[in-house]
Amino acid sequence: MLSRTADNLFWMGRYMERAENMARILDVTQRLSLQTHGGAHAEWTAMLALLCAEEAYAERHGAVTENGVAAFLTLDRGNPSSIWSCVRAARENARSLRATIPVEMWESLNTTWLALRDLDETALQQRGLREFSDWVKERSHLFRGVAHATMLHNEAFAFTRLGTFLERADNTTRLLDTKHYVVEAGGKDNDPAAAYYEWGALLRSAGAFRAYHQTYHDVITPARVAELLVLRADMPRSLRFCFDKVTENLTALAEGRPLESERLSGEFGARLRYGRMERILNAGLHDFLEEVLDRIAAVGLQISRDFLMIV
Amino acid sequence: MATDGVFDEMFGRDGHARTPYENIARWLAETPPDQFESKREQADLLFRRIGITFNVYGSSAGTERLIPFDVIPRILAAREWRTLEAGLFQRVKALQMFLQDIYHDQHIIRAGIIPASHILRNDLYRPEMKNIRLPGDVYVHIAGIDVVRVAEGEFYVLEDNLRTPSGVSYMLEDRAVMMRLFPKLFQDNAVAPVDHYPAELLRQLRSVAPERAAGAPTVAVLTPGPYNSAYFEHAFLAEEMGVELVEGQDLFVRDDAVWMRTTRGPRRVDVLYRRLDDDCLDPLAFNPDCLLGVPGLLSVYRNGGVSLANAIGTGVADDKSTYPYVPDIIRFYLGEEPLIGNVPTYRCGRPDDRAYVLEHLPELVVKETQGSGGYGMMVGPKATREEHEKFRRLILDDPDGYIAQPTLALSTCPTFVDEGVAPRHVDLRPFVLTGKDGMAVVPGGLTRVALTRGSLVVNSSQGGGTKDTWVLED
Numbered sequence: 001m002l003s004r005t006a007d008n009l010f011w012m013g014r015y016m017e018r019a020e021n022m023a024r025i026l027d028v029t030q031r032l033s034l035q036t037h038g039g040a041h042a043e044w045t046a047m048l049a050l051l052c053a054e055e056a057y058a059e060r061h062g063a064v065t066e067n068g069v070a071a072f073l074t075l076d077r078g079n080p081s082s083i084w085s086c087v088r089a090a091r092e093n094a095r096s097l098r099a100t101i102p103v104e105m106w107e108s109l110n111t112t113w114l115a116l117r118d119l120d121e122t123a124l125q126q127r128g129l130r131e132f133s134d135w136v137k138e139r140s141h142l143f144r145g146v147a148h149a150t151m152l153h154n155e156a157f158a159f160t161r162l163g164t165f166l167e168r169a170d171n172t173t174r175l176l177d178t179k180h181y182v183v184e185a186g187g188k189d190n191d192p193a194a195a196y197y198e199w200g201a202l203l204r205s206a207g208a209f210r211a212y213h214q215t216y217h218d219v220i221t222p223a224r225v226a227e228l229l230v231l232r233a234d235m236p237r238s239l240r241f242c243f244d245k246v247t248e249n250l251t252a253l254a255e256g257r258p259l260e261s262e263r264l265s266g267e268f269g270a271r272l273r274y275g276r277m278e279r280i281l282n283a284g285l286h287d288f289l290e291e292v293l294d295r296i297a298a299v300g301l302q303i304s305r306d307f308l309m310i311v
Numbered sequence: 312m313a314t315d316g317v318f319d320e321m322f323g324r325d326g327h328a329r330t331p332y333e334n335i336a337r338w339l340a341e342t343p344p345d346q347f348e349s350k351r352e353q354a355d356l357l358f359r360r361i362g363i364t365f366n367v368y369g370s371s372a373g374t375e376r377l378i379p380f381d382v383i384p385r386i387l388a389a390r391e392w393r394t395l396e397a398g399l400f401q402r403v404k405a406l407q408m409f410l411q412d413i414y415h416d417q418h419i420i421r422a423g424i425i426p427a428s429h430i431l432r433n434d435l436y437r438p439e440m441k442n443i444r445l446p447g448d449v450y451v452h453i454a455g456i457d458v459v460r461v462a463e464g465e466f467y468v469l470e471d472n473l474r475t476p477s478g479v480s481y482m483l484e485d486r487a488v489m490m491r492l493f494p495k496l497f498q499d500n501a502v503a504p505v506d507h508y509p510a511e512l513l514r515q516l517r518s519v520a521p522e523r524a525a526g527a528p529t530v531a532v533l534t535p536g537p538y539n540s541a542y543f544e545h546a547f548l549a550e551e552m553g554v555e556l557v558e559g560q561d562l563f564v565r566d567d568a569v570w571m572r573t574t575r576g577p578r579r580v581d582v583l584y585r586r587l588d589d590d591c592l593d594p595l596a597f598n599p600d601c602l603l604g605v606p607g608l609l610s611v612y613r614n615g616g617v618s619l620a621n622a623i624g625t626g627v628a629d630d631k632s633t634y635p636y637v638p639d640i641i642r643f644y645l646g647e648e649p650l651i652g653n654v655p656t657y658r659c660g661r662p663d664d665r666a667y668v669l670e671h672l673p674e675l676v677v678k679e680t681q682g683s684g685g686y687g688m689m690v691g692p693k694a695t696r697e698e699h700e701k702f703r704r705l706i707l708d709d710p711d712g713y714i715a716q717p718t719l720a721l722s723t724c725p726t727f728v729d730e731g732v733a734p735r736h737v738d739l740r741p742f743v744l745t746g747k748d749g750m751a752v753v754p755g756g757l758t759r760v761a762l763t764r765g766s767l768v769v770n771s772s773q774g775g776g777t778k779d780t781w782v783l784e785d
Contacts, residue, residue: 002561003572095537098546099556114359155574253574307574 003308005100006159008093010303012101013147013163015090016109019083020140021171023133025050026073028178028205030129033066035197044069046181050174051081070129075121083136087116090143102150105143112139158249159307165249166300169242172229173292175206179222180286199225206237226285227277239292243269246299253307261302268295318462319734320385320724331388331783334500339383339725339732347382350492351727354380357488379776380485381726382492385737385758392503392754392782395458395466395741398651400750401641403454403743406473406628408644410450414440414624424639430627434681437589437624439596443613445622446519447747452620453512453584454743455479458651458756460722467654467719469738471637473629474621475586478757479742480544481777483508483551485757489779501784503754508742509551511753512584515746516552519618520581528581531555531571533562535587535603545586559587564607569617582618589623631680631714632658654719660711668706668715672699675715676767677706690767692718721767724778726760736761738769739780754782 025047033043041064048054048069060078061068076082080089091113094106124132144164151157179198199220203209208228215232216224232238247269250262280288318324321332328336358377387395412418413430420427430436455476457469486505490497513530520528534545536558549556561571562580570577585592591601596609611617627633635656641649657664657675668675672691679687689702706713723734741756758778759769769775 001574002555002557003574004558004561005555006574092537095542098543099532099549159574 001155001159005097005156007304007308008096009100009156009159010163010308012090012093012097012109013160014167015086015093015163016140016143017164017167017171018081019086019090020137021167022073022081022083022086023136023140024171024205024207025175026070026129027133028175028201029069030066031201031204032178032182032198035201041065042182046178049181050178053079053081071121074124074129074132075116075119084116087113087139100156102146104150105146108139108142108146112143155253158253162246162249162253162303165242165245166296166303168237169239169246170293170296172206172237172239172242173289173296175202176226176229177286177289178202180289195222196220203228208235208237211235223277223281226281230280231272231275231277233273240269240272243272250303259302259306261299261306264295264302265299268292268299317720317734317736318460318722320460320722320737322725323463331386331391331781335384335386335496338496344731347727350382354382354488354492357491358484378481378771379762380488381760381762381776381778382489383725383727383732384489384496384779384781385724385739385760386781386783387755389503389783389785391464394464395651396752396754398466398468398649399456399458399741399743399752401645401647401650402456402468402471402637403451403745403750405641405644406454406471406637407448407450407745409640410622410625410628411445411448412644413627415442419640419643422643424643425633425636429632433627433630433632435589435624435626435630437627439609439613440622440624444615446521446618449519449745449747450622450625451628452515452519452622452745454745455740455756456743458739458741459654459719460739461720462722466651468637468651469654469719470631471629471634472740473625474588476740476742477541477544477586478740478759478771478777479508480547482742482753482755482757482780483547485777485779500781503782503784505753505755508753509548511744511751512548513552513554515744515751516582516584516618516620518746518748519620521615521618524579524581529554529579530582530584531557531580533557533559533583533585533587535559535591539586541586548584557583559602559604562605562608564605564611567611567614567616569605569608569611580617582620584620589626592619592623631678632660632711635714654716657715659706659713659715664715665706665710668713669703672703674718676718677702677713677715680712680714688768690718693765693767718767724758724760726762726776726778728762728764733764735764736767736769737778755780 029043029047044066045064048057048064056079057064057069057072060076061072072079073082075084077084079085091109094101094109098106147157147160151160196219199222200209203212203220203225206229212220212225212228215228218224228235228238230239233240233244235241243265247262247265250259250265254262321328321336323329355377358380409419413420413436417427419425420430451473453476455472455478457472458466459469460466482505516530517528530552531554532545532549532552534542534556536542539545546556555571557571563570563572565577569580569583571580587603590598592604593606593608594601594604595606608617609623612619612623634653635658638649638653641647657668659665659668668677673694675691677689677691689698691699721736721738724737725732726735728735737758737760739756739758741752744751758780759771759775760778761767761769762774762776771777
């Protein structure tokens with residue numbers, strides 16, 4: 001396969017997943033902010049920090065407000081990580097892939113883009129943020145479903161999946177760190193009643209609320225939520241699951257060649273496979289999550305070296 | 312229904328449906344108008360969803376627009392098509408021989424049929440191609456010949472497109488959409504299929520691969536990229552043929568061969584169906600400012616390490632200043648009379664012709680010899696006095712740069728427009744394929760329609776639309 005094609009597939013997968021993740025982050029932030037009484041904007045500030053987007057936001061919208069951040073994350077054309085920009089980027093990548101991806105896949109992505117392109121701020125507000133987030137998630141599910149059901153499960157599919165799972169790992173990591181940033185931004189800490197709702201909101205935004213109860217049959221505790229989203233092999237948004245998928249796809253692409261990207265991903269996957277939650281929590285969840293982000297970046301970089309820039 | 316003095320494809324001149332159109336005319340009369348309206352909306356939606364758009368030059372980068380599609384088909388009887396097909400083969404065959412000749416022995420110049428200066432001083436003549444032997448002596452693998460009709464049985468070639476003719480994807484998609492919207496029409500009418508075009512194209516491209524690659528040559532489509540107006544078509548053809556769609560940045564030259572960069576390392580390419588102009592193919596040999604091509608490509612090509620379709624330097628044969636010579640070219644190489652004629656053409660470089668043209672500007676169509684896509688032309692009867700004067704000056708400044716033709720009464724075909732069904736002018740672009748072992752053309756081609764009342768300009772860049780084109784089987 002052409003290196004450029006592989007690059008387009010990888011980023012198509014990443015951007016579509018990123019659009020979904022933005023919707024999820026938006027969703028959890030809104031849920032959290034509904035629980036704080038007194039109108040502090042800690043959650044919204046925290047979210048910007050989580051995305052490393054405080055400066056970019058301030059430049060475009062000034063003071064942090066719910067509407068401002070919502071606009072910044074949804075339809076802001078100047079924000080490269082807004083849902084608008086992500087879907088556009090996914091679609092632009094797909095446009096270069098017209099000869100590679102199935103027609104149904106292009107049509108689905110193009111339909112998503114056309115609907116989003118024609119949406120303005122007023123229409124979005126009428127529709128409601130929650131409803132819009134649900135729509136984005138649905139379109140992303142559709143994207144993956146169409147990919148799964150219509151693409152040949154070959155190299156092209158593997159590159160798309162790589163993008164999806166690397167991006168998802170990134171998102172889960174950031175979601176798990178929400179609490180850390182909320183505290184940093186001046187939010188309350190150590191209030192057990194609030195903690196229940198906060199972690200509950202996080203689970204819901206990861207689509208894992210029911211999975212939690214089916215797994216633990218018990219009250220929501222931070223340690224278990226972390227375990228579910230970091231170490232569980234059967235939880236599709238957990239870091240363990242994502243790293244396993246990344247490694248699996250790299251192994252398929254390597255076809256027996258020794259590839260550094262596969263090693264980097266597999267090595268971290270082994271830590272997740274054999275790690276214990278207490279150890280991670282004792283050493284500090286935030287530090288651990290920072291390390292995960294570094295490893296995701298390293299794997300991403302190495303993927304380009306292994307497949308995209310060889311002559 | 313028909314406009315005065317103009318031949319209508321459906322109703323001829325007397326208002327009675329012509330034989331090939333009998334079924335369709337009945338269908339048109341019997342179907343309630345609101346049903347057409349909903350089908351048209353569906354068609355629009357389909358085209359937008361599959362993303363058949365084209366980029367318009369001159370508007371902001373990457374602007375996409377939909378080419379209007381008209382649901383009333385344009386129909387040719389089997390007998391009409393047989394005549395056209397023979398004429399097209401004859402013309403393309405002669406043009407191949409002409410190109411082979413002017414890049415080798417130049418018999419036609421020595422015979423005094425065409426002045427040497429006309430060829431050798433033409434910017435589109437590529438001296439780099441002198442004495443290069445191409446597989447099968449094929450220069451034009453894909454030709455798009457624009458044909459117009461003025462009466463029953465009276466067709467003319469308006470233009471030969473021998474460089475990178477586009478539009479074939481619309482021919483295929485128009486048919487696909489038509490079959491989806493009106494499946495019953497295809498049960499009631501024996502319409503010759505066109506879907507095998509990509510397979511035929513691939514077969515012809517493989518046939519001209521360098522000998523070294525015999526057996527399993529690697530074919531790729533070379534595109535200027537997603538911002539090119541015909542990108543959709545490039546992707547479409549690559550997909551349909553199951554070959555890679557490459558950009559210049561995906562290719563490089565090493566060891567006298569062309570390679571693609573792939574995820575498993577370099578892979579050799581044998582045939583490039585290039586949709587890039589000559590000028591942009593190789594910055595080392597041609598325009599150094601155009602970075603869409605592949606440095607070193609020309610030298611590999613000259614040594615036979617890769618085949619290009621079409622060959623470099625075919626523009627000299629489809630240039631509007633060469634067009635008037637084509638009937639003589641056919642007579643010279645084939646010893647036959649042209650089966651499809653040329654539109655009478657005045658060459659402004661000739662004093663007599665020029666005087667006539669300047670005197671009759673309001674009646675003539677004036678074209679820049681090197682223009683394309685409906686740019687750089689003036690339709691006399693529709694132009695303003697200022698435009699007449701502008702073209703008078705242009706012709707006087709550069710007589711060789713212009714030709715003029717009488718304004719033809721192009722045939723019309725009923726078309727859905729805002730005020731209902733009305734006759735609009737159409738042309739036809741069939742796509743003629745040539746490989747090492749012969750020629751092929753799928754029945755029909757692309758019918759373009761000028762949607763503005765009275766307009767003769769059918770180019771999509773100038774607001775033209777398209778129609779499905781049917782050739783009925785006997």
